[in-house]
Amino acid sequence: xxxxxxxxITPVLGATSGETVFLMGAGVIAVAMLLWDTIEVxxxxxxxxxxxxxxxxxxxxRTAVYVAGIAVVLGAAAxxxxxxxxxxxxxxxxxxxxxxxxxxxIYVAVYIVDTVLLYSYSAFGMPVSTTAxxxxxxxxxxxxLGGPEVVSWTTxxxxxxxIVSSIAITGMAGFLIQxxxxxxxxxxxxxxxxxxxxxxxxxxxxxxxxTYFMLIKGMRDVxxxxxxxxxxxxxxxxxxxxxxxxxAYAAIIHVLLILFGKRAARRLFPALAVVGTFxxxxxxxQNDLANCAAPGLATLNLIRHADxxxxxxxxxxxxxxxxxxxxxxxxxxxxxxxxQRVTSAAVHAGSMAHQxxxxxxxxxxxxxxxxxxxxxxxxxxAPLPEVTPAGKTMHYDSLRACVILAxxxxxxxxxxxxxxxxxxxxVAFAAVVATGAADRIFxxxxxxxxxxxxxxxxxxxxxxxxxxxxxAGLACLLVYHQGxxxxxxxxxxxxxxxRVFKRRADAQEKRVREAARERSHPERYAEEYGG
Numbered sequence: 289x290x291x292x293x294x295x296x297i298t299p300v301l302g303a304t305s306g307e308t309v310f311l312m313g314a315g316v317i318a319v320a321m322l323l324w325d326t327i328e329v330x331x332x333x334x335x336x337x338x339x340x341x342x343x344x345x346x347x348x349x350r351t352a353v354y355v356a357g358i359a360v361v362l363g364a365a366a367x368x369x370x371x372x373x374x375x376x377x378x379x380x381x382x383x384x385x386x387x388x389x390x391x392x393x394i395y396v397a398v399y400i401v402d403t404v405l406l407y408s409y410s411a412f413g414m415p416v417s418t419t420a421x422x423x424x425x426x427x428x429x430x431x432x433l434g435g436p437e438v439v440s441w442t443t444x445x446x447x448x449x450x451i452v453s454s455i456a457i458t459g460m461a462g463f464l465i466q467x468x469x470x471x472x473x474x475x476x477x478x479x480x481x482x483x484x485x486x487x488x489x490x491x492x493x494x495x496x497x498x499t500y501f502m503l504i505k506g507m508r509d510v511x512x513x514x515x516x517x518x519x520x521x522x523x524x525x526x527x528x529x530x531x532x533x534x535x536a537y538a539a540i541i542h543v544l545l546i547l548f549g550k551r552a553a554r555r556l557f558p559a560l561a562v563v564g565t566f567x568x569x570x571x572x573x574q575n576d577l578a579n580c581a582a583p584g585l586a587t588l589n590l591i592r593h594a595d596x597x598x599x600x601x602x603x604x605x606x607x608x609x610x611x612x613x614x615x616x617x618x619x620x621x622x623x624x625x626x627x628q629r630v631t632s633a634a635v636h637a638g639s640m641a642h643q644x645x646x647x648x649x650x651x652x653x654x655x656x657x658x659x660x661x662x663x664x665x666x667x668x669x670a671p672l673p674e675v676t677p678a679g680k681t682m683h684y685d686s687l688r689a690c691v692i693l694a695x696x697x698x699x700x701x702x703x704x705x706x707x708x709x710x711x712x713x714x715v716a717f718a719a720v721v722a723t724g725a726a727d728r729i730f731x732x733x734x735x736x737x738x739x740x741x742x743x744x745x746x747x748x749x750x751x752x753x754x755x756x757x758x759x760a761g762l763a764c765l766l767v768y769h770q771g772x773x774x775x776x777x778x779x780x781x782x783x784x785x786x787r788v789f790k791r792r793a794d795a796q797e798k799r800v801r802e803a804a805r806e807r808s809h810p811e812r813y814a815e816e817y818g819g
Contacts, residue, residue, distance in 0.1 A: 307389060313772045314392045315591045317779075321399035322584025326614050328406040329418045329580040330360075330621025332630055336415065336716035337569045337622070340692045343635035343683035345676050346558045347565075349628065355562065356569035357619030363573025364615025365608045378423060378447070379430035381590065383438040386430075390768060391590055394429040395583040397764035400778040401425055402580075404785050405756060410626035411793035413633035414748055417711035418580070421756045423447055428757030429764035447710075454699050454710040455718045462695045462722030467669075469687060470727060475671030477687045480553040484545055487553070491560055492538030494694040498567045499537075500530055501698035557686035564693025571700035572712050573615050581614040629797065637741045638720035639683035640670035642733030645804040647796060648740035652747075656739035660730070670727035688727065692719045717745065 337360075338352035347355065381391040402418075402425055409416040423444065430438050469490050476482040521529050544552045621627060636644040648656075674682045684692070696712075696719045703710040721742055724730070730739050766774040 310389060310771045311392060311591050313775060314396050315588060317396055317775055318392075318399070318584045318587035321396070321403060322581060322614070323617060325399055325403050325406070325584070326580040326617035327621035327624075328403050328410070330618035331624050331627045332406050332410045332416055333418060333572060333618075333622075333712050336634075336696070336712045337565065337572055339631050339634045339638075339716070339720070340684060340689035341561050341565050342631060343639070344558075344561060344686045344689040345680055345682050346561045346686055346689060349631065350623075352565060353619070353622045355565055356572075357616075357622060359566045359569035360573035360619050360622075361612055361615035363570035364618070365573075365612045377440060377443045378426040379434070379439045381586070383434060385434040385438050388590060390433050392587055393768035394426070394433060394764055395587040395590075396775060397429045397760050397767050397778070398422070398425040398583045400763050400767070400775075400782055401756060401759045402583075404782040405752065405759070407626070407786050408789040408793075409748070409752065410630055411789050412796065413626075413629035413793075414745060415630055415634055415713045415717060416752050417451070417713045417749060419447075419711040420451060420714075420749065420753055422582070424753050424757040425760035428759070428761040432761030433764050433768055450703055450706075450710050451714060454703060455714045458695055458699050458715045458718040459722040461699075462691060462719040463726045465695060466688060466691045466723040466726035469691060470669050473687060474669075475685065477557050477685055478550075478554045480545065480550050483553045483556060484542070487545060487556055488538040488542040489534075491541045491556060491690075492534050492536075494560055494690055495537040495563070496530055496533035497694055497698050498564065499533055500526070501701040502567050502570060557690050561686050561689040561693060564690055564697060567697040568693050568700070568716075571697045573618070574701070580618070581611065585610065629793075633741070634717070634720065635683045637738055637745070638724045638729065639673075639681075639738065640685075640688075640724070640727060640729045640732065641673040641681050641683055643804065644734045644737055645800055646734070646737045646741045647800045647803075648737060648744040652740035652744045653736055656736045656743065659739065660735055663731070665731070666728060668728045668731050670724075670729050670732070688723050691723050692716070695719050695723075714749070 337356040338347075338349060341347045341352050342349045346352075379394070380386070381394075386394075402421055405421055406416065406418060427439055427444060469486075472486040473482055473490065524532075541556065545556070633646060636646050670688075671685055676682065696716045699715050700710060700712055724738075729735075763778050766778055768774070770777065
């Protein structure tokens with residue numbers, strides 16, 4: 289990302305030589321690691337954006353990434369409110385306990401830990417919350433260097449409450465909506481008669497929700513949206529606005545079904561899934577950009593405006609081109625091999641197919657089998673898995689993909705509108721699991737692996753929080769007390785850990801593929817678990 293190196297160096301020339309070298313080095317490292325971390329965030333959160341349309345085979349993964357990438361860049365340019373929460377809401381860089389050097393050390397340490405943590409999870413195909421990692425890295429580093437009084441525990445509590453609430457809301461909404469629409473449409477997602485009866489209100493409701501949450505909530509600081517909000521939403525109320533949008537979209541869909549018949553019926557839910565992907569990616573760009581860009585841009589502002597004081601430096605606005613540039617890098621991260629692993633693992637964990645390609649530790653598999661033995665046996669609502677002409681298994685149908693994306697995008701956009709960085713990973717995963725539970729996918733085929741992987745992912749989220757806070761605290765102390773040498777040691781440890789985990793992840797991926805080939809009978813659990 290282009291910036292003026294002179295603008296970074298000039299304010300620190302009056303400092304002591306040791307401080308000057310440290311701040312100059314930190315400024316360069318902040319830019320380099322901003323680019324690095326932005327790619328890592330895109331690499332891991334790729335599963336959250338394209339897994340639904342890819343799993344439903346609505347789009348190829350490459351095409352889905354292109355569509356999502358455009359929306360990520362657009363959403364990134366509108367993310368300043370969430371950025372403020374991430375760069376100065378979790379802790380106060382201007383607190384008396386913190387000097388300029390300490391504040392810079394905190395941000396640099398966060399990057400050193402975040403890049404290797406995200407890379408390691410991505411290499412193993414594990415989706416991790418970049419938001420939770422950022423929040424706990426900031427908490428750990430700030431507390432280690434400045435004490436607990438420098439942390440805004442009220443803001444941190446609000447963010448954590450928003451994360452937990454978003455999971456619960458997504459889970460309940462995803463389950464209920466999926467059960468309702470599945471009960472109405474079943475597996476007849478392309479039947480013209482069924483869609484004339486139910487497709488209008490189902491599709492209209494999804495589009496109405498996306499429009500309201502993306503525009504009115506997610507983009508409420510945009511001037512034209514503010515005008516629409518004042519003229520309509522505030523004048524008539526949110527319920528009336530949603531109802532009008534619902535009726536309007538339902539009427540449009542019904543007319544299209546009448547005019548184009550079976551052609552429209554075949555394309556209705558795939559088209560809605562693409563719209564949902566765009567909306568989800570836009571919400572992601574708005575919200576998760578803060579996870580990678582905030583520390584680096586905050587560091588540059590602190591150094592470049594050091595003469596104005598730390599408090600003034602944190603209020604410097606961030607240019608839209610800088611945010612859009614970060615969005616481009618996130619889109620690039622979505623195209624890497626590790627991103628494909630994250631996508632594939634997320635798709636298989638929520639698959640309606642008999643056989644899946646997943647790994648989970650033995651204790652998770654044993655616990656999953658124990659739980660499955662005592663589950664209530666009811667009819668499976670998910671349609672039988674189909675194979676595309678290209679020989680690809682459909683892990684979701686387009687109806688479920690629409691519900692996953694609509695619910696996820698609505699929750700994330702609403703949080704962005706309130707300036708709260710929630711976890712795209714948690715929200716998307718909750719939507720996948722909730723809609724899968726509504727369809728009773730855990731009663732088919734490799735049910736034990738699906739459930740075990742779900743438990744392993746959730747356990748790993750807790751582990752990531754602990755690792756992030758402790759590692760960031762240690763890295764921060766190293767960077768501050770050892771200066772440039774500490775930065776070098778931190779980056780060296782980062783690269784070494786990446787190398788070790790890459791080898792282990794590649795070996796595990798090979799074992800998982802071989803194990804999936806050995807399970808040549810997809811119905812091996814049918815008799816044992818009643819699938």
